[in-house]
Amino acid sequence: MPKKVKRLFEQFQPEHYELSIEPDVESMTFSGSVTIRGRKVGPPSQRITLHQKDIRVSDVKVIKHDKNGDKKVAVGRVNTQKSFDELRIHAGETLYPGTYTINLTFSGKITKSLRGVYPCFYKHKGKEKIIVATQLESHHAREVFPCIDEPEAKSSFDVIYTGPKDQTVLSNMPAKSTKTNGNKVTTAFETTPIMSVYLLAFVAGELHAVETKSKAGVAVRSWGTVAQSKSHLEYATKEASDILDFFADYFETPYPLPKLDQVALPDFDAAAMENWGVVTYRESVLLTDPKNRSISNEQFATQVIAHELSHQWFGNLVTMKWWNELWLNESFAGLMEHVAPAALHPDWQQWEQWAIQDIALITSRDTYKDIQSISVDVDDPELIETLFDPAIVYAKGARLLKMLREYIGEEAFVKGLKSYFSKNAYGNASRHDLWAALGKSSGKDIESLMTPWLTQAGMPVVHATQNGGKLSLTQERFMLDEPADDTLWPIPLLANKNLEPGVLDTTNVELDLALKDFVTLNNFASGQYITHYVEPAHIDYISQQLKESKLPTEARINVLNDMYMLARHGDASLVDSLDTVKELAHEPRDSVWGIIARAIGAASQLTEGDKTSEDQIKKLKLTLAKDWHKKLGWDDQTSDDPNTIQLRHTMVALMISGEDPVTIKEALLRYKNTKTLQDINAEIRATILVAVVKDGDKKEISKLLETYSLVGADIQQDITSALSATKDPEIAQHILSTALGPEGFVRSQDVMRWVALFLRNHHTRKVMWDYMVKEWDWLYEVLDASKGFGYLPVYCASVVSTKEWKKKYIDFFEPRKSIKAMQRNITIGLADIDARIAWRTRDEVAIKKWLENFTKGG
Template identity: 40%
Template sequence: MTEATHFYQAFQPAHYELYLAINRANKTITGKTTITGEAKQTAIALHQKYLKVSALQADGQDVPFTIDDPAEAIRITLPQSGKVTLTIDYTAPLTDTMMGIYPSYYEVDGVKKQIIGTQFETTAARQAFPSVDEPEAKATFDLAIKFDEQPGETIISNMPEIREENGVHYFDTTVRMSTYLIAFAFGDLQNKQTTTKSGVKIGVFATKAHKPNELDFALDIAKRSIEFYEDFYQTPYPLPHSWQLALPDFSAGAMENWGLVTYREALLTIDPDNTSLETKQRVATVIAHELAHQWFGDLVTMKWWDDLWLNESFANMMEYVAVDALQPDWHIWEAFQTLEAPMALQRDATDGVQSVHVQVEDPAEIDSLFDSAIVYAKGARMLVMVRALIGDDALRAGLKAYFEAHKFGNAAGADLWTALGKASHLDVGKIMQSWLEQPGYPVVTAAVVDGKLTLSQQQFFIGAGKDVGRQWQIPLNSNYAVAPQIFAEKKVTLGDYAQLRKENGKPFRVNVGNNSHFIVQYDEQLMTDILANVDQLNAIDQRQIIQYLRLLAEGRKNSYGNIVPLLPRFAASHSAIRDLNALFRVAGDLKKFVAPDSDAEKQLQA
């Protein structure tokens, strides 16, 4: 029989009983895992990495097994297929790799201490316990932990602790979930807690190296984020608590473990009275991002890692949606336009860049998917584009249906597009296909040709690039009703420009709000009209003009010389987004073309 590509195809776990004895002094883990599930064939496999298996039984009887380290597997031969209970005894090292189960070090009053935490995404749960360590292999978990406990230490996990017997801490049975979302931590921790309107316990945990008030800001943002998402998604938070834990040593920025979210300390614990607004915004968006995952990623999980982009892109969009609702005075969408949009547009203009959706199997390939400019920034722009296209009412209705249909299970990108399409009466899947399966993005050229207003699209490159005729389904979001909602052709003529300009009474523009992932090259007549009325544009749309001109210059579709006369006009603006960063970027590019200490450089500095 041909070996199954994914272990889940051969063996489908339903429930795990996990017992872990952790000795910090000896840096050892002793474990016993019992898995009840359905074997679809007699030759099955479990994932393991760095585990030393001493015994393996099926339904109480010893069965043949081999360790396949290159495949990170335990190969098992069963006497028959069908329902089976596997029991595996093993030991493992407690390492300092910041993956799996690991110690995290800190100091209090000059004394070195440690807490134990976990990081299992993408494929490190197998370092802690044998399992089918794949996102589709959802199961329920009973967790029991014994450790070299000292007085006053705290232990937390995804679910509440229900009892302690003979030094073993037992936690309540989890909901059906993926292995990579299991988490626990223990050590000398402090915490602050509150409760949401719906009764969900919210807590922030950190070492005692922090002042107690450094937990307050995160506690407030976490509480209000959970309340916001319950309302926006129209779907209750499905766990009794949401703990936020700051780890001194942490390889990622934060991790959305269900019910026990882990963070770098700097992204959770801050002094609210002595912290810049920029840092508060960063912490708030990270918390909102991870809590968005509690539904999108945890409640409904991708079937396989090729849809990782969807988890991250959606949470990346929702962090801005949530924080904008919680703190409208922050104008957080302006930060999206200064951080995410430029990153995506710059990276995605390189020939040979990966598409958002890529096929992947090997764990090393899985980790390589975390390209922040594509998976996070471009992906988020895809979702922002969909949100702008269908509106929040359809978005919320579609998400509610999506969560209801797939809760405690798995889904692919197509399932989301189907739900949003039904809610909006648009073929969202067809539109998104053109953006997700091919790299790059278009430049839309808007020009008056023989008196007619015309649009055309072509792939945009910075540097060398081969045009292979790619086309996109472009949500234009024009301020002229005559422009199509979706521009899918290579070229379209909208009508007599003079008449359209008179009827509309304002300059012609597309991608109003800068929500879609494309740039626009206006001809001289149209750009002159826009610039003559630039003061009527909001901060985001003003910045968009600078962004377009800079990118077009980098892509050799415009001259930097055309930008210079515009800089004083934008520099006089009082909005941060219009934008000093954008102006500095343009000025920095222009400096490449002038000699040091020359009159030209002095003019540029002026």
Template identity: 35%
Template sequence: MTEITRFYNDFQPAHYDIYIDVNRETKRIKGTVKITGVAKSTDIAIHQKNLNISLVEVSGKQREFELDEANDALHLTVDKLGEVEVKIDYETKLTDSMMGIYPSYYEVDGVKKQIIGTQFETNFARQAFPCIDEPEAKATFDLALKYDEKPGELTLANMPENHVEDGVHYFDTTVRMSTYLVAFAFGDLQAKYTETKSGVKIGVFATKAHKPNELDFGLDIAKRSIEFYEDFYETPYPLPHSWQLALPDFSAGAMENWGLVTYREAYLTLDPDNTSLDMKQLVATIIAHELAHQWFGDLVTMKWWDDLWLNESFANMMEYVAIDALEPEWRIWETFQAAEAPAALQRDATDGVQSVHVQVENPAEIDALFDGAIVYAKGARMLVMVRALIGDDALRAGLKNYFEEHQYNNATGADLWNALGKASGMDVLAIINSWLEQPGYPVVTAKVVNNDVVLSQQQFFIGEGHDVKRQWQIPLSSNYAEIPTIMSEKEITIAGYQSLREKNGEPLRINVGNNSHFIVKYDDTLLSDILGDVTKYDSITQLQILQDLRLLAEGNQVSYETIVPLLSKFADSKYALVNTALYSVTKNLRKFVTPHTTEEQNLKELYNKLSEHQIERLGWKQTPNESVDDQLTRPYVVGAAIYGDNEQAIAQAHELFVANKDKLLSLQADVRAAILVNEVKNFGSSELFSQLLEEHRQSADGSYKADICGALTSAKDPVILRELVDKFEDAETIKPQDLRAWFTGVLANDEGEQLAWDWIRNEWQWLEDTVGGDMEFTTFITVIARILRTDKRLSEFKEFFEPKLAVPGLTREIKMDIKVIESRVKLIDEQKDSVNRAIKEAL
């Protein structure tokens, strides 16, 4: 196995002069790089990948060199230690992999166009220019950019452009930064600008396929986010501008390039007059996430990729801190509880999962570190836990000192914990270490034994797990003051339950606020007390009850049979968060029913029973001054009614479709997905398929395109589904960036599962050639494992993927996903009959 060699140990760049000439017609790039740095050895290596090197000079003298493609290296010798200048002439080509320097394709009024952008994280800067492509290798950069420019095109980079000479665009020298944060773009773009109170220029850029007002929301959120962070961090934004650029082709959600943040179009541009509230919240949090990185990640950068969580977990928490301050009526922390917490808890319960802090042993494993449920969601929960323990004053003071001490340099996790520890007077590292360095999390069992409360911790697994007796320092956060703040022991006893119950006047609860990364298993005495009147609790507590019971059922510690009768207690809640949890549980029940059976019909009737009062209350149309909760609840209940084959809902959705069939984009955004799904499922035709597919091709509205994807992949006609799968490799119809969503939709459709499963096994090499090497690639395996549920499919999954276990970057994912499917198959086998009885009895 190839091991990582740190080139920075032998050559430490201080400054780059980069000249890049791009020809879009030939897709060729010519470049020259001058690197001034300090040689620590006379034998040095510089990263390059797929570059045709024509000349290497050291301090003005031509030098022999050796290419080492296996290690992405250019090897050469220098005459002396100390400062040297290395000049390299090279050529390469634009990629079509959405990595390095690549074109994004789009249409305006039927005319095909492209803009050029970059994506250098994790280690793709080496595909654009020779460099020491490691996060620790910070330097300053002078960029000169030439291309086959047309009148009116815009040219963007990390820093402001200072002049144009002979068609070459020259940009100001950057601050000291890592190579993976270098970025530039050019093309026929529109722009909107504003300025922060401190004078930072803010810009949003998109293709002219978008309406100008689709840039307004992103511009406003970006401006206010920068202002918020300057205040919260007590550290000025370090650059003159902050550009936000929407790219038509973009693999990830967004990328925090310093001063030139890049996004998927759907996550920056939106119709301010007709976009659902949950989509606005998503876009706002993504923008706030990337701008949090401008300090945490860009100004201070992880020393090596094993501390990737240091960047991502922190930004994941701060996006919610920022948007909660900017839009308090959204109660955005509820979205954190509905999205981040369950994702982390589900993933982290599979034996073999990575810890938040994980060593990188192989270059190909770097991209595999980007496990969203762990590095982003679980890590953010760790930081939320720390924030709850130390408070905002200590958090801000610690961060200010952290930025001052490490600005323009690199840091490790220990540096952050030390800064927060000094500010709070707490040993933060001791508390957090057990959470960051160990995979998994505990279930805290709470029971009454001889009138004592006994709390114990044990690692929680979904499926088979090897218990190695891990222990955590658990912030218990109980509503009883008599319960300790931190539980570090395996078991603790608190005497006198009955007197404690009488004194406190309410049921005993643990992890109040759901800020800590564990679940609670109450015995019958304590659980019955809690369930006496669930509606009296706040929304987070109600979500937590459902969330913990669902996870315990997935881990086979309780039966889903016992959860089904509880669902009606939550059905009429006016809290959107509770409805999110309710319909998460009901969706999980689908795995227990066989398609086209009485069991499935019973489940559909249960959906109708749970949603009937809500859909009657809310209807299909928003009313003036409608609450945030009602806006966020409506998509759940109309979607439930459509799944439940509710005749009235089907008719109402069809009526709305017919009334708007020539202007589907204008359908109210929060119910548009359900209306389109209903039409395709219940009134589908080849004409409708063609109409929606064409609208998907033509539209630049990301929300609408996602709605069409969800609708078409829910089709029941096998002919239509076959035609859809045949489009998977047609990039003009389904962009590679969107392929996973289309594939997942068809695979999750009982009528399309075989088609999608056959396609990915037959076309794996094409898929690897198209999106392999991208940090999202392994998630194709992840989504398969979320869906397959039979012994037959488990055998087929093993047969196909086990031969790929030796592929770097895939090993952990394949091993984990085999366990995920195994546990689901076993759970269905053991609980199917009892769950279906409970569903029938609940009607």
């Protein structure tokens, strides 16, 4: 049972903190003092309770302020309550509501947990170096200093940091003074605005920066360790500056702080963290090589920066009251990370990028019985981190807001946001405040429209039966592990023509259409539902629209995803998807190829182990890719737009994956003719390395293993993709034992990606699985620090399509259900496996037959 934790804000409300802190990396400890001024509220008691975890507290003093002046309060016992992370200060007298100041000193350990105060390691000129950094979201401030560690407990902060000389020290606000004492420097920062404690941060180490000023006059600096070239920070700096200006205009609300720092940290769990005024990132996100970077590298950097910078308003300026409304932060940032790039980089066609990134992710997860709704009640701190579900709180929430934006129109949407900011700035808000603002700006009842989407788990399917001018629409919940239930959603249909009513909020509706031509629902894919066209003629019409690329690109991605989901559910067969896909060789948009690949991937998975099918699938890939490949070749031209460049390299990757000997030979030649990995075109580097690992000289694999630690994070990712493509289990064994483990070179933040990739390849799966079982203690220790840890069962389940592997899964994970972060995902993983085995039982023979016919015909 989750424990019911009391909100400490209900008894003590901080107004201002003065925090002095001094980390010592020699002894891996930190010490400091904190003075908290705040109001005791609620009934009189003899105790004030703060949060703390794993820190030592001493010298506790309490002063009461009232109209008669300041009075020292006698402090009796001070004890910690471990299971609630509490520090209880007992007074020798009754404490009445009023203003108090608590002063205490504390000390703690710096651990490699990637949260609280933690060290980042890197090498420079042969020497080991350390950066001290913080990660306080969601509830890790209590691991650094005693505080009220709840988002609603907003206050101002004075941070005073003491560390060695010759280091850069950053915090939320600019430094106001420094004082040198021997070989130590104490830096005092300006007072922050009123903010939540989880947004507090400091970073100290040998850093250098690229800086600029935004049009609005905000100083923008991007920092990296001195081991990184400064030029790799230029792109992120320019993007941040443009995005900051964009959001200030878009929200019609200025950026609230005088400066923005962005820091690339060598050790970092998430992609980035939106600490107010000092955003921290993974190196792989923020650093981009100006001489050789891929478009997707740029897109990802811009998107993550846009996400974090939108939080400077959503989340930082206006904050959710409690973690159950985490989506207010994340869903918005999830939408805004596309809104800014769509405006600033029109040639990327950002909404296509959104569609290919998010739709498959959402629908693969929101279709199980045990999935959480977007808004969830959570009190137990151990469960707070499980709320950060990328598919639900981020992607699904963002899609719902996109749906709402399309439904009420951009103008009303922005007007509502502006009034939401001005009403709630520096405060906390709930969804009701947002719905009220958007309701007013749009003149529509937004609360009734949105509430079911947030409070009900799962998503609907809409069965659309059109006969001439009659259109019948029926909704039910779409689940892969249960029969449909009668949950109802108010579904904005967002069709290609005006439908009356535009919202399906009953189980069934019959519409009379003015014209008899076929309707396409969910025309820009914003609607959070799967469409099932029932009539064969209607299905043919949609397929034809796909083949002729007549639907908007987002819709093409969505329709192909719907077909895939319907096959997975048993309403259709994967053969239907394959029939459509085989006609799409001339699809012009690279993003759509991502979803084409998914259908082909499913064919592989559902026939896995059958060599004939494997060969036939290779042939399918070559048939689909050959025309574009012939036309586009290998080399980028200066006149190419981003789509052409990306499409070119997708085709080369498909040719190599289809094992075309000529293409493989060319890849190996290109590898041979390049001096260093840095010189291989970043767009195609991972693909070339895949060819090298699969078909090149074996000694090149050793070279890649040796090079890994010496190259940037972008190239490390390419090497990982390549190594995980080996077909030789013995080589895989060697790779894993060299790369992972306490002596291995893979940083803990990257371990999950290694595990997932080696599980996905069926040649290396068993090796990876056995490694996981054998080295679980190490793996658990490394992954436990990560927000993504709970998803391990999901990655494992996603590759299982046989009973034999299902048994392995159960044997391994059932006993681990006691790990709270994994509980739900172990269950969902099992449901996923059952659904896939059932799908295989239904479709395997038909897919094999289809492949055989296709190969004969082609």
